[in-house]
Amino acid sequence: MFYHLLPANEYILPAGLFEDGSDFKMTSQIFIDEKPGYYEFSNATPEMTGEQVFARFAESSN
Secondary structure, three states: OOEEEOOOOEEEOOHHHOOOOOOOOOOOEEOHHHOOOOOOOOOOOOEEOHHHHHHHHHHHHO
């Protein structure tokens, strides 16, 4: 399963689809308000809640 964001022409894929993710760089985190408390990444990235994600992409489609 994947997301295709039409306004930005971006594809979002689950990292688990790839055997070796050593070439990937995490640049942001979305739906952080829905993640479990024990789930934390060590690198600092921009973070967005689900509400912020939907608001941002609603703006770009108008």
